Amino acid sequence: MTANISTTSSKNDLVLEGRGLRCVRGERQLFTDLNIRITSGNCLHVRGENGVGKTSLLRLLTGLSKPESGEVFWCDHSIAIDPATYHRELLFLGHRDALKEDLTALENLQMYAALDDVALSQEQALAALWRFGLRGRENLSVNCLSAGQKRRVLMARMLTRQAKLWILDEPFNALDIEAVHELRNLIIEHIASGGLVVLTSHQEVHIPNVQVLEL
Amino acid sequence: MTANISTTSSKNDLVLEGRGLRCVRGERQLFTDLNIRITSGNCLHVRGENGVGKTSLLRLLTGLSKPESGEVFWCDHSIAIDPATYHRELLFLGHRDALKEDLTALENLQMYAALDDVALSQEQALAALWRFGLRGRENLSVNCLSAGQKRRVLMARMLTRQAKLWILDEPFNALDIEAVHELRNLIIEHIASGGLVVLTSHQEVHIPNVQVLEL
Amino acid sequence: MNQVNNSSFSNSRLINWFKLSSPSAFYPLAGKLIPIFWALAAIFGLAGLWISFFVAPVDAVQGQGYRIIFVHVPASWMSMFLYLVMAAWAGLGLVFNTRLSAMMAQALAPIGAWMAFLSLWTGAFWGKPMWGAWWVWDARLTSELILLFLYLGFIALQASIDNPRRADKAGAILALVGVVNVPIIYFSVKWWNTLHQGASVSLTKAPAMAQTMLWGMLLMALCFWMYSIAVGLMRVRAIILEREAHTDWVRQLSEVKN
Amino acid sequence: MRALLAIIRRDLLLVMRRKSEVLTALFFFVVVTSLFPLGIGADAALLRKIAPGVIWVAALLATLLGLHRMFAADYQDGALEQMALSPQPMVLLVAGKIIAHWMVCGLPLVLLAPIIGIQFDLDANSLSVLMATLLLGTPVLSLLGSIGAALTLGVRGGSVLMSLLILPLYIPVLIFGAGAVYANSVGLDISGHFSLLSALLILALAFVPWVSAAAVKIAIE
Amino acid sequence: MRALLAIIRRDLLLVMRRKSEVLTALFFFVVVTSLFPLGIGADAALLRKIAPGVIWVAALLATLLGLHRMFAADYQDGALEQMALSPQPMVLLVAGKIIAHWMVCGLPLVLLAPIIGIQFDLDANSLSVLMATLLLGTPVLSLLGSIGAALTLGVRGGSVLMSLLILPLYIPVLIFGAGAVYANSVGLDISGHFSLLSALLILALAFVPWVSAAAVKIAIE
Amino acid sequence: MWNSPAEFFAMGGYALYVWSSFGACALVLLFEPLAVRARFKAIVQRLKQEQLAEQFDRESGK
Numbered sequence A, B: 001m002t003a004n005i006s007t008t009s010s011k012n013d014l015v016l017e018g019r020g021l022r023c024v025r026g027e028r029q030l031f032t033d034l035n036i037r038i039t040s041g042n043c044l045h046v047r048g049e050n051g052v053g054k055t056s057l058l059r060l061l062t063g064l065s066k067p068e069s070g071e072v073f074w075c076d077h078s079i080a081i082d083p084a085t086y087h088r089e090l091l092f093l094g095h096r097d098a099l100k101e102d103l104t105a106l107e108n109l110q111m112y113a114a115l116d117d118v119a120l121s122q123e124q125a126l127a128a129l130w131r132f133g134l135r136g137r138e139n140l141s142v143n144c145l146s147a148g149q150k151r152r153v154l155m156a157r158m159l160t161r162q163a164k165l166w167i168l169d170e171p172f173n174a175l176d177i178e179a180v181h182e183l184r185n186l187i188i189e190h191i192a193s194g195g196l197v198v199l200t201s202h203q204e205v206h207i208p209n210v211q212v213l214e215l
Numbered sequence C: 001m002n003q004v005n006n007s008s009f010s011n012s013r014l015i016n017w018f019k020l021s022s023p024s025a026f027y028p029l030a031g032k033l034i035p036i037f038w039a040l041a042a043i044f045g046l047a048g049l050w051i052s053f054f055v056a057p058v059d060a061v062q063g064q065g066y067r068i069i070f071v072h073v074p075a076s077w078m079s080m081f082l083y084l085v086m087a088a089w090a091g092l093g094l095v096f097n098t099r100l101s102a103m104m105a106q107a108l109a110p111i112g113a114w115m116a117f118l119s120l121w122t123g124a125f126w127g128k129p130m131w132g133a134w135w136v137w138d139a140r141l142t143s144e145l146i147l148l149f150l151y152l153g154f155i156a157l158q159a160s161i162d163n164p165r166r167a168d169k170a171g172a173i174l175a176l177v178g179v180v181n182v183p184i185i186y187f188s189v190k191w192w193n194t195l196h197q198g199a200s201v202s203l204t205k206a207p208a209m210a211q212t213m214l215w216g217m218l219l220m221a222l223c224f225w226m227y228s229i230a231v232g233l234m235r236v237r238a239i240i241l242e243r244e245a246h247t248d249w250v251r252q253l254s255e256v257k258n
Numbered sequence D, E: 001m002r003a004l005l006a007i008i009r010r011d012l013l014l015v016m017r018r019k020s021e022v023l024t025a026l027f028f029f030v031v032v033t034s035l036f037p038l039g040i041g042a043d044a045a046l047l048r049k050i051a052p053g054v055i056w057v058a059a060l061l062a063t064l065l066g067l068h069r070m071f072a073a074d075y076q077d078g079a080l081e082q083m084a085l086s087p088q089p090m091v092l093l094v095a096g097k098i099i100a101h102w103m104v105c106g107l108p109l110v111l112l113a114p115i116i117g118i119q120f121d122l123d124a125n126s127l128s129v130l131m132a133t134l135l136l137g138t139p140v141l142s143l144l145g146s147i148g149a150a151l152t153l154g155v156r157g158g159s160v161l162m163s164l165l166i167l168p169l170y171i172p173v174l175i176f177g178a179g180a181v182y183a184n185s186v187g188l189d190i191s192g193h194f195s196l197l198s199a200l201l202i203l204a205l206a207f208v209p210w211v212s213a214a215a216v217k218i219a220i221e
Numbered sequence F: 001m002w003n004s005p006a007e008f009f010a011m012g013g014y015a016l017y018v019w020s021s022f023g024a025c026a027l028v029l030l031f032e033p034l035a036v037r038a039r040f041k042a043i044v045q046r047l048k049q050e051q052l053a054e055q056f057d058r059e060s061g062k
């Protein structure tokens, strides 16, 4: 399968680009010669049926796995060369929630802030959790939270982490209607302030400036 | 009680009933004095925002956890008294997929059939997998499957397990549009043949005979 | 008819018991009992110490060193006895699903562990002058060490399970399985030929030791016993408050009210 | 019965899928026993004296190492829950898992013991006694271990906590097992040791599956 | 640097959350060392002879048991992936985790060793040598262990496979560590042993974090 | 039996062993109730604080 997608930018700021990407899993070629280009203020929605290779593509874009051929560029620099600077700009949420079940929601947030080198005061962290309806549950260990509440903690992390590029794998899973709405606003806000978003979802997403990539 | 006058009607009229259910998690009371009653050919859709207690309710109904007070009855027999017969009629799918990642989809299906005491020939198992778009992936170990493909294996299990009562926790998660459609058909079929379904989902489900329980 | 009456009668008795076994009823009762047991412990303790140091004569073989017996034996006895009591409470909790008995078991475990520790410690400090070694791998010493491990395992298991109901049940299973060890400790001296002293207090035989020594030991043992009850009750009160923090009756307590 | 076989087959299949896993309990046994001559020195008489103890302790530890596998993985991915919801009684499933564990972690030790024994310079008579004690003792280890494995399900730091809970219970097996080999080497009668080991085995067979099943149910709740 | 501290704090916090976990490595050490006299018999002279070997082997095994915790949990729930995506170099994160592991599984052993030594009837001089060797040796164990822990990530039956990979690497530490105590007890010079142990430590410190970081990266891919 | 306090404390040459044993017992038996009391006070304190917080909530809610 080949596909080309690119978004035109008015200004010349941040660009995520994949050139000639090819991904092979087992003996199956998922896609080949895939070119994508996203610029500041845009959102790319990767769609396709189950098992078509959406998650695999996202992992290529983060640099967690390497493409069979082709390369990923961030602002015209290959991400393989200087991953640290790229990762400073990147936030990735996968299928799994990557929260430590034994720590509380607040501690999880603070721990990730320390790792990501982001200054995060206690008040900011609490405010982020409260915004997503976790008031009163900040100090509950994460394994007591429901499936949707765990995802909400991740949304709080999206708010506190100052990354320009968000790569989100099925972020709307397990969220209730209100939370879906809240998340959509968050993404719109992020785009409006010049961020980039790549996401997958099996539902429609109603977001301005959204490009759809059918895999 | 010794003289148990069982007035079970000869019609196969199955009833799942919860009387005065109360559920406490930690120090928080999720719901109290909840009465539900579902009969053959009906579907109950449990709704509510994240963390309201949907999963907890479903686990009470399966007998995996015990209510603080109240009881669950299957055809007027408390499920705590004879769990084995109840479990013979029950299929529960939780948030987690309960598939062994090291076994293939086919082996997983056969293993569950053996545990559930269901006769399942190789052809039947394969047919079930093929119906849900796993043709060519029957012999791939489950950890190679994508998120949606794993859920499809569970759908195949629903097809092969001859249970009357299905309790499904967010079964539409991670499925693509086509698979959602397929699953809906499966549920409708099951209801039409006199089965009972209890499910949670944050999206609308378009199923006839559906009652909605707002938690 | 008769039968029905009978059963309702015994039911009402049962209800009385169950009433006492509810934390809210037990909490104030425990509060009243604690000073009594402290007083008893003090009386027995003073008398026991008096006998151990000023009445009991010097031992012909062991000199003054034998006086360790007056703490060693009570600690050893209590360590075994408390384990049985703890397991019994835990088992009751498992079978009848009463919260209070599980809390009792939980409250007794640390005391039992300390008693086992003291038995080992005093034994070691006795063994050095008598046997020339702090520690030997003899059956009784070993099984007492296992007892300490069992206590610690029980405490560790309960501490690492967040859900208190589940912690109670899991702990109960472990405690019941571990009961096997107690008779092993007690009879180890009989079953294996060991360095350690055999039982010298027995109901059938005449006591093999001096009458005064026996009295000293018994008084000290009573002191340890009363002490264990007092501390156990104190701890169970704390545990009740922790577990029942969200209930109304706790909120109404005078010590909690501002 | 069919379910019992199914569960044994399933567990063995899972082990076989990772070929390494079949051999690792064995290798662990071999490596640990080989460490001792390295740590202690190569005095043959000394080695012969400590051989039964070392081999038995290594067997204990090797069994322990595989225990976490008995329920933990199934618990984590929800499969244990599904088993609890199957119409089979829990005891049966637990028994199946214990048997599978013994076939992977116990039986190979019994078969390998003579080779290890030769490294420690044991004679043929001692070797056969060693094998016999292991044959009686390792099932007890698997059985008792299942209690610990079930109790620590879903508990963080479970595998270390489990060793703490289980090792004290293993001690009688160790004492009689190693004791028999030692007694035999100094020419004492060993029928007492064997009858005690058999008694342990019978008791464990009779009670442990129920205890473990109860513990598993508590964990799932 | 801030990230290094953050990761150490995080790992220690996770351990503390389960209070039992701090103590369990310790107890495992105590229990295992207590098993040997039970298996071998209570002859004091014999025990004194095998004490260094037994204590060192027990230390090895205790370290090993905590190793699976170093990366496996983080790998499974995706946290390791997130760490790889943080702007910190992987080496730093790995180093933090190794330090945390040593603080939980190594340091307590050093502190507890004298008590165990007394059970084996060692004298004060031997005890101090034992502690010194453990102080030099346990960091090496944590370091080398991290390689195994990283290599076996996501591999089923990983913890057993890991012991298999790691134990052979541990052998030099064991030989010099136990050797020093033994040499001291028979009145030989032990400075050679100590300089070898120190050399091992320095080499491991210099190279291992990079190796482990590379192994972790491979596992995530 | 004892002619002087010094003799009593010397315990016929077994001072170290006897007093270590009795001393350890005394320490442990004293430490236990103190620890329990600290635990009790901590929980009572927490409960008090919670009640205060609730009171504030109620007052500010009005």
Ligand code: HEM
Pocket (backbone or CB within 6 Å): C069, C072, C073, C076, C077, C119, C120, C121, C122, C123, C124, C126, C127, C128, C130, C131, C140, C141, C142, C144, C145, C185, C186, C196, C197, C198, C199, C200, C201
């Ligand atoms: C750490 C070492 C020791 C431990 C764990 C230990 C354990 C015990 C236990 C559990 C008992 C009570 C059992 C019963 O009453 O039958 C006991 C009683 C006793 N122990 Fe020890 N002991 C140790 C060392 C010693 C030493 C070194 C001596 C004296 C040389 C000693 C002398 C006694 C005596 C005289 C009794 C009373 C037996 C009786 O009258 O029933 N113990 N010890």
Ligand SMILES: Nc1ncnc2c1ncn2[C@@H]1O[C@H](COP(=O)(O)OP(=O)(O)OP(=O)(O)O)[C@@H](O)[C@H]1O
Pocket (backbone or CB within 6 Å): A137, A140, A143, A144, A145, A146, A147, A148, A149, A174, A176, B025, B026, B027, B028, B030, B048, B049, B050, B051, B052, B053, B054, B055, B056, B057
């Ligand atoms: N130990 C505990 N202490 C306090 N609260 C708890 C504890 N365990 C669970 N809870 C709370 O109970 C609720 C669990 O709800 P449940 O998992 O049933 O939610 P749900 O309705 O399925 O939500 P979702 O839609 O997110 O899956 C959550 O609000 C959670 O915070």
Ligand SMILES: Nc1ncnc2c1ncn2[C@@H]1O[C@H](COP(=O)(O)OP(=O)(O)OP(=O)(O)O)[C@@H](O)[C@H]1O
Pocket (backbone or CB within 6 Å): A025, A026, A027, A028, A030, A048, A049, A050, A051, A052, A053, A054, A055, A056, A057, B137, B140, B143, B144, B145, B146, B147, B148, B149, B174, B176
């Ligand atoms: N080792 C392997 N051998 C063969 N096929 C593999 C292997 N690993 C992965 N695959 C296949 O690669 C695809 C993985 O796709 P991926 O996880 O990216 O899907 P996805 O688009 O995210 O799907 P979903 O919507 O279900 O999440 C699947 O079709 C899977 O079967």
Ligand SMILES: [Mg+2]
Pocket (backbone or CB within 6 Å): A054, A055, A056, A169, B146, B147, B148
């Ligand atoms: Mg996917």
Ligand SMILES: [Mg+2]
Pocket (backbone or CB within 6 Å): A146, A147, A148, B054, B055, B056, B169
């Ligand atoms: Mg839920």
